[in-house]
Amino acid sequence: MTESKLVGRFVGIGVGPGPAQLISVAAWEELQCCDLICYPRATSHESSAALHALEGLELPQAELREIFFEMSSDRDRLRTYYRELALSLRGELELGRQVGYLTLGDSMTYSTYGYLINALREIYPQLRHRTYAGITSFAAIAAHFDWPLGEGKERVLLLPCPEGMPALRADILTHDLVVLMKIGRRLPQVLALLEELGISENCVFAQRLGFAEERTSCGLADLPRDTETGYLSTMLIRREAHQPRHQLPTRPLRETLSEPTA
Amino acid sequence: MTESKLVGRFVGIGVGPGPAQLISVAAWEELQCCDLICYPRATSHESSAALHALEGLELPQAELREIFFEMSSDRDRLRTYYRELALSLRGELELGRQVGYLTLGDSMTYSTYGYLINALREIYPQLRHRTYAGITSFAAIAAHFDWPLGEGKERVLLLPCPEGMPALRADILTHDLVVLMKIGRRLPQVLALLEELGISENCVFAQRLGFAEERTSCGLADLPRDTETGYLSTMLIRREAHQPRHQLPTRPLRETLSEPTA
Structure with missing residues (x-):
């Protein structure tokens, strides 16, 4: 008798930049199905910009977890940081949980989410996930x-x-x-x-x-x-x-002259 | 006694690219308040890609209007086209209607919506409007x-x-x-x-x-x-x-050597 292992799912979501509620409808729906929602906060800020971008929306009744955000340019430190974060998320996924991860703006445009998804794949090749793009x-x-x-x-x-x-x-x-x-x-x-x-x-x-x-x-x-x-x-x-295209002057004289004079 | 003139509002919305429901929550909410929703269709296509991007969402009970999409590179033709489109939309706005206009992808990234908003402003300086960004x-x-x-x-x-x-x-x-x-x-x-x-x-x-x-x-x-x-x-x-940052090799020898040996 084999015991089937629980498999969770990881969902990375670009929530859009500052102006509230620019998250996509599809990503917002997906967020409703999450058991755990992680959101980053820069250690230099008092609140999470990613959470701010959801202002006015009623967050799902999921577990919310603040992730302190490593902005170091030290490569060793970054490597260690993303590996440890990936390990902790793998633990949740192995419990069969659906894990959402919010990122400011678009998920892949100058975003550290790219590092995280790479680290996750490295330590957990069977990762089931989907990434949602966001507004930059x-x-x-x-x-x-x-x-x-x-x-x-x-x-x-x-x-x-x-x-x-x-x-x-x-x-x-x-x-x-x-x-x-x-x-x-x-x-x-x-x-x-x-x-x-x-x-x-x-x-x-x-x-x-x-x-x-x-x-x-x-x-x-x-x-x-x-x-x-x-x-x-x-x-x-x-x-x-x-000079907006619709306002551009009529074609230059040269072009006009070369047209057939019907 | 002055008679206050009705003033409508124009809402340009980037609906995101092909994958359905990438429109933002904020823009989708705004769309519910529209009296008229215009969506472009390329003359070369049988259906509107912008409408496709809303697949699975229940469109509001607004008047829907297909706009044939001018892709000419002829400047005179473009100018005439956008001026005429703007004139017809001004007519709706002067009736006090809220007019939504859907654009594929992001509203300002390589989008003809920019031409339209310029033409509208030119013929209707008192234009009330808001543009919603979209996912590219x-x-x-x-x-x-x-x-x-x-x-x-x-x-x-x-x-x-x-x-x-x-x-x-x-x-x-x-x-x-x-x-x-x-x-x-x-x-x-x-x-x-x-x-x-x-x-x-x-x-x-x-x-x-x-x-x-x-x-x-x-x-x-x-x-x-x-x-x-x-x-x-x-x-x-x-x-x-x-080479993902988190996987980069440790710092080059030169850097390591220059650190204090505590």
Whole structure:
């Protein structure tokens, strides 16, 4: 007689960025079936941004567990951290529980969820799971300002703000649009660069969009030139002023002339 | 005595890509309050992909209106098209109606919704509206494969597939990750380029993810080398093999040696 082993299921969910209730309907339904819901909290913050993104929704009657969030850049520490987290989650899954794991924004876009799912697979190859995508912070910012993130053949670069401004300048000059994330203490330098390039007016900025301390700016003129900003700050940069397609002038003379004169 | 004019409200909603019910909870709630829901259908397709993305959800008892979708690259035609669409929607808003407008994926990421909102603002400056962000196709593909879209300082390029492969080669070589959209008839050339670069195994592909005719591939080996693909096809390209952070080797000797030997 064989005893069938209980098998749980792991569900990773991108809950969207700050503005509440941007979690998908499908993921929200899935969350109702979880026995345990884990949500990360940065050790530097008093509350979980991921939980904030669910504000106004009645959380399921599942066990809630806060996971302190390791943001170290020390590789050994990260490896140990995700392995230990994976081991503790494996314990829950082996009890046959459905385990939900919330991540801010999208689950795979610059998210540590990727590390976790890798660590889980490594120690538990029979893992049953599903990952739900989420709305990214930059999509939420673009929607807030109705700022198109790419039209026609435009090329869009996503990057965490580099240390040096020459690298950023080169990136701006070789891409139509730049989504600049994690600006933090480099905000004054970034603003100076954009002014020098004469393109501040084409840009928008948002910090902790949807949180009580939200700060947004269209055109950047109202941002203080000498103040650092926090972690959840993103800028959408357009190299050339936006001329909506539907407003473009009629075709250039050359093209018009080459048409048959019916 | 002044007669107050009725004022409606316009709600643009990114419904997510193919997989059903990826619309956000907030946008879905908003949709319940609409009097009129417009959804686009490409003239080349028999049904609306945006409606497909709501499959399994009970649509509100609002008036539904199919909008034939202009995909022309002719600027004059686009301008006329969006102006006329905006004029017809203004008519509804002036009757005090709440008008929802569905867009596939995210509302501002390579979306024609941007043209529409510009045209609406132009002819109706007092427009009351809100735009809801959505989940992009590439985030859904990344979640499907658990394929991290950026880690640490990595740079991610989003672009519609260029005509010439030399341009694509240069973009791949200068970015850590490339999200290649709208591949269409260029699939055989793209596959040949990736094979030549020796990086096919680092890539994933999805076409019409979440639709009945979905095709996905991890590593690209199972994709036919000589077949074109349709419009909703996207590839996630990684220049170098992915080494998850939590699995990285311990720090290089140099760093270890420079630490204090406590």
